[in-house]
Amino acid sequence: MDDKELERRLGELRHTWRVAPEPPLDRMWAEIEEEAFAPAWPRRWVRTLLPLAAMLVVGFGIGQVAPPLLHLAGKGEPTRPEQQADATGESARPDQDAEATAPFVGVATDYLERVTALLVTLAEESRRGQPVEYSKEQARDLLATTRLLMNGPRVSDQHLRQLLDDLELVLAQIVRLPAKPAAPDVYLIDQALDQREVLPRLRVLLAENPTSEP
Amino acid sequence: MKANLTPMRPAGEGAVDETELIAGALGGDRTAARELYDRHAPRVFRLIYRLVGSDELAQEYTQDTFVRVFQRLGQFRGEAAFSTWVHAVAVSSTLTGMRRIKRLRAREAELTEAASVAASGPDGDPHLRDRLRVELTRLPERLRMTVVLHDIEGFTHREIAEMQGIPQGTSKARLAEARSRLREALAGVATE
Numbered sequence: 001m002d003d004k005e006l007e008r009r010l011g012e013l014r015h016t017w018r019v020a021p022e023p024p025l026d027r028m029w030a031e032i033e034e035e036a037f038a039p040a041w042p043r044r045w046v047r048t049l050l051p052l053a054a055m056l057v058v059g060f061g062i063g064q065v066a067p068p069l070l071h072l073a074g075k076g077e078p079t080r081p082e083q084q085a086d087a088t089g090e091s092a093r094p095d096q097d098a099e100a101t102a103p104f105v106g107v108a109t110d111y112l113e114r115v116t117a118l119l120v121t122l123a124e125e126s127r128r129g130q131p132v133e134y135s136k137e138q139a140r141d142l143l144a145t146t147r148l149l150m151n152g153p154r155v156s157d158q159h160l161r162q163l164l165d166d167l168e169l170v171l172a173q174i175v176r177l178p179a180k181p182a183a184p185d186v187y188l189i190d191q192a193l194d195q196r197e198v199l200p201r202l203r204v205l206l207a208e209n210p211t212s213e214p
Numbered sequence: 215m216k217a218n219l220t221p222m223r224p225a226g227e228g229a230v231d232e233t234e235l236i237a238g239a240l241g242g243d244r245t246a247a248r249e250l251y252d253r254h255a256p257r258v259f260r261l262i263y264r265l266v267g268s269d270e271l272a273q274e275y276t277q278d279t280f281v282r283v284f285q286r287l288g289q290f291r292g293e294a295a296f297s298t299w300v301h302a303v304a305v306s307s308t309l310t311g312m313r314r315i316k317r318l319r320a321r322e323a324e325l326t327e328a329a330s331v332a333a334s335g336p337d338g339d340p341h342l343r344d345r346l347r348v349e350l351t352r353l354p355e356r357l358r359m360t361v362v363l364h365d366i367e368g369f370t371h372r373e374i375a376e377m378q379g380i381p382q383g384t385s386k387a388r389l390a391e392a393r394s395r396l397r398e399a400l401a402g403v404a405t406e
Contacts, residue, residue, distance in 0.1 A: 010365040014367075035281045036284040
């Protein structure tokens with residue numbers, strides 16, 4: 001391919017590659033006007049700091065109780081908090097540890113189960129060629145939780161990190177689906193699930209970390 | 215390559231001169247500010263969309279761009295065209311935003327590009343066209359941006375240099391390198 005041919009091909013992309021939809025000028029202007037012309041203080045700082053503060057509080061809470069579960073993923077065998085204590089030579093306080101971590105383990109397991117349910121439903125319905133029904137709100141909520149977990153300072157396990165990375169990608173795609181997703185949209189997500197073996201990895205993680213609920 | 219562009223200096227017959235609008239906006243006239251926005255936002259949005267490939271991000275970065283434009287309007291000295299200055303702010307805002315979320319974008323790009331490949335039309339040489347789109351997204355950011363600005367959006371090297379704060383020669387060199395990489399990547403496909 002010579003330079004002229006390449007130039008011609010690139011020129012064709014002007015009409016086909018990432019062609020922008022109509023921009024919502026009025027909606028964007030409302031945001032711009034508020035941000036650019038409103039008094040700088042206190043609105044901008046409050047708007048910036050409030051979500052950060054909220055995230056810090058939630059992140060700190062998760063960080064406090066996360067390690068026991070987060071260290072489980074990707075290992076050959078599940079490890080219990082009391083086993084970890086033994087290994088580090090610290091005095092074992094299994095009852096206290098279990099009590100302290102139980103709420104998080106419950107929340108995290110619930111999160112994993114909800115992700116699994118959403119993905120399984122999506123994958124099965126798309127394979128059967130049925131119209132896909134899903135909750136965008138639920139996907140958005142799960143995406144936010146995934147990102148919180150990813151940003152947790154103690155998610156040191158490489159396998160779990162990779163799984164969360166892949167989940168974030170898939171959930172981000174789901175959130176971006178139109179209200180009535182067309183088959184190719186869902187197929188691509190289905191394919192991503194297959195290629196990354198997301199569901200088998202989720203199932204293994206759940207099997208290794210049975211729910212704390214009786 | 216000639217680009218099919220919207221006018222870079224849109225003040226025409228019957229239109230309020232852009233200098234007056236800038237002066238008005240600087241004086242707090244929101245109608246003037248809105249007029250400036252209406253003139254430039256569609257093209258800025260289109261450019262940003264080309265760079266990020268996401269409606270949501272394009273809206274966010276377009277908003278960031280115009281917030282910065284109006285907050286820094288006093289810094290505009292008129293040495294370059296106003297539209298070039300606005301696009302420079304747009305490129306800068308977009309790069310800042312893209313770096314902030316680079317990790318996520320890199321992973322999403324796989325599916326986004328796969329989706330756009332799957333949605334290709336039936337005309338032309340689909341295999342080559344699809345490969346070109348994919349190879350374009352695989353270029354390093356600085357090279358891809360130059361191709362998008364020059365070959366797809368139709369900016370001149372002088373404008374690109376002003377936007378990115380680089381010498382014109384650098385812009386030309388980047389374009390040459392980008393095309394060379396694309397030709398190399400497509401060599402096998404073109405002969406199929």
